Each structure stands twice: as C-alpha cells, then as structure tokens.
Amino acid sequence: MTVRAVGVEIHDDGLARITLSRGEAGNAIGLETARGLLDAARTCERAAVRAVLLTAEGKSFCVGGDLREFSQLSGQALEKHLVAVTDALHEALRLFAAIDAPLVAAVQGAVAGAGIGLAAAADVTVAAENASFTAAYTGIGYSPDAGVSWFLPRLIGPKRALDLLLTNRRVPAAEAAALGLVSRVVAAEYVLAESVRTAQTLSRGPTAAFGATRRLVAAGLTSDLGPQLDREARTLAAAAASDEGREGVAAFLGKRAPDFTRTTSTH
Known part of the structure; x- marks a missing residue:
C-alpha cells in the first residue's frame, strides 16, 4: 500500500494536524510532498481551522529537497520539475500565512534546506534537543527556496542568515533558540506533547x-x-x-x- 507523503487530519476542536509521512526518506521534499503540503493548506483554508500543527514522522523533520528525485532529471527537464515543486511548496506557504489559524511546528532530528523554511514559517516552533539546522543549499550548488531567504534574515538578521546560508554550518537546537530560529527547545521525548498542547491551546483562542x-x-x-x-x-x-x-x-x-x-x- 502506498503511503501518502503528507497526511492531514481535522479534529473536532478545529485543530488541523499535518504530518510529513516519508520518514524513511527524511521527509525530503519532492513533487509529491510539495503537492501534498499544498493540498493540506487548501484543506485548512476550506475548513476554516482554528490552529495548524505540522509534525513529521521518523528521526528527521525534513532534510530538504529530494535529491534522489532531482538527480533523475537534467537540463530543462530538471528546471521544469523544480519550478513545479517550488510552485506548489510556495503556494502552500502563502496559504498558511494568509489564514487566521496560527501554525505550530514540532521539529526533530535533521532540519535542512526547505525544512528550515517550514520550521521558520511557523508562528511557534518547538524543537527537540536533538534537532539540528543546516541550510545546505550552497553546499550542493543550489540557492534557497521555501522562503528561507525571506524568513532567516527577519528572524536572525541578515549577517547571521548569510553565515548559515554560505557556510552551511550545523546549528544545534540550543543555538537555534538563542538565534531566534525556534521558539523553545524541549527534550526529544516531549517535543510532540508540547507541540500538541500549544496547538490545542491556540485552537481554543480568538x-x-x-x-x-x-x-x-x-x-x-x-x-x-x-x-x-x-x-x-x-x-x-x-x-x-x-x-x-x-x-x-x-x-x-x-x-x-x-x-x-x-x-x-x-x-
């Protein structure tokens, strides 16, 4: 049975839970995942949800783009494919930003590339102690997407943003909190419970x-x-x-x- 790349559940209290479901692949974002996030965002918009919780299965929140998928293409075919991926992913981010419902993200393990964009787009980002953040784009000759070049300078300042984007150094969860990239850090075993509690509280709010x-x-x-x-x-x-x-x-x-x-x- 094929597992959907992105799952979405709307609970009776108005809380939407979106789950990145390709844990075995580090929840890498290819076309299916990007379109799954867009479908989830549209579902949230139609349902007029009261809060959104973004979680991910597996050891890592999101390792960035699906390089195995991208490597199957080249030239104009690759360019066309990446435009389709980013169009869907970016429209999802626009919709999440436009709805009234606040967005909470629970992040663990590796957070890289577009994963940083998803984490940064959330209004409240709860990180596990084992989370680490790496921009990764320029390390493979890519430039940022997923709003990373917009969110990072606003959250941590342009100088620090360029440090992360150009050097691709690994930032542990505690430093990410000190920089302002995440809202709070909790023990790995509590990250989901803390995120659910936060999202449920917001779902009861104005x-x-x-x-x-x-x-x-x-x-x-x-x-x-x-x-x-x-x-x-x-x-x-x-x-x-x-x-x-x-x-x-x-x-x-x-x-x-x-x-x-x-x-x-x-x-």
Whole structure:
C-alpha cells in the first residue's frame, strides 16, 4: 500500500494536524510532498481551522529537497520539475500565512534546506534537543527556496542568515533558540506533547484576533511607524467590536474564562 507523503487530519476542536509521512526518506521534499503540503493548506483554508500543527514522522523533520528525485532529471527537464515543486511548496506557504489559524511546528532530528523554511514559517516552533539546522543549499550548488531567504534574515538578521546560508554550518537546537530560529527547545521525548498542547491551546483562542495579529506583525516588518500605528488602530477597533472582542471583555469583567470557540466574527 502506498503511503501518502503528507497526511492531514481535522479534529473536532478545529485543530488541523499535518504530518510529513516519508520518514524513511527524511521527509525530503519532492513533487509529491510539495503537492501534498499544498493540498493540506487548501484543506485548512476550506475548513476554516482554528490552529495548524505540522509534525513529521521518523528521526528527521525534513532534510530538504529530494535529491534522489532531482538527480533523475537534467537540463530543462530538471528546471521544469523544480519550478513545479517550488510552485506548489510556495503556494502552500502563502496559504498558511494568509489564514487566521496560527501554525505550530514540532521539529526533530535533521532540519535542512526547505525544512528550515517550514520550521521558520511557523508562528511557534518547538524543537527537540536533538534537532539540528543546516541550510545546505550552497553546499550542493543550489540557492534557497521555501522562503528561507525571506524568513532567516527577519528572524536572525541578515549577517547571521548569510553565515548559515554560505557556510552551511550545523546549528544545534540550543543555538537555534538563542538565534531566534525556534521558539523553545524541549527534550526529544516531549517535543510532540508540547507541540500538541500549544496547538490545542491556540485552537481554543480568538482565531480572528490571532489572524489580525499575524498580519500586523508581518506588515510591521516593512512598514514605517506612522502607517503601522494607523493599521494597529483600525485593527484594534474592529477587534473590539467583534464577537471575539465582546466575549473577551465580558469574560474578563465576569471573572471567567472566555469561550472563543462560539464566536463567529472575522476581520
């Protein structure tokens, strides 16, 4: 029986769990995996999920591109194939960034190439102590994809990003956390449980407010202060007037926990 390269499950609480399922191949990204991620992202978009958890089977989260697959082609055929792979992968990243639901990634073992892009794209990235990060692209004469050239400079600064991209040095989990590439590091046996707990907590939160916050942070990276302050004011006013905002304030004043799962407003 053929195992799908990417699995997706939508739970009753609105949590989507996406699993890279080619553990025996280090979850290397070829055309099937890229298209599987795009299908998963579209499923999340259609289902209006409340949070997304990205996990991977096997010892490694993702070792990057599927070089065995790529090596079967050459010349224009290879170029065409890689365009198809990156088109699907990049559209998946765009969709994950556009939906309101926050994205949590649980990473373990080797994280290389496009795997770094997936880890960096998450709003919260929980890394196992045994995780290590290697850009790898220039080591084989490639240039970055999967948003790596966009995410890395924003997360760790351009100088450090170029250090990793040009030297391909291995970065252990503790250093990745210190650099700002991952959110937190936990023992390998707890990485999945911690990631699930985080994603479940987010799935019970104010999804529209999460989406608005994600967009504000993204916009702020390239915005002057004045326009960003205006953007914050408009977004806050809309949030306060929404079902989520009213429920949040009522719960605070009533000294109870808010129930955002029953609110329906979006921004």
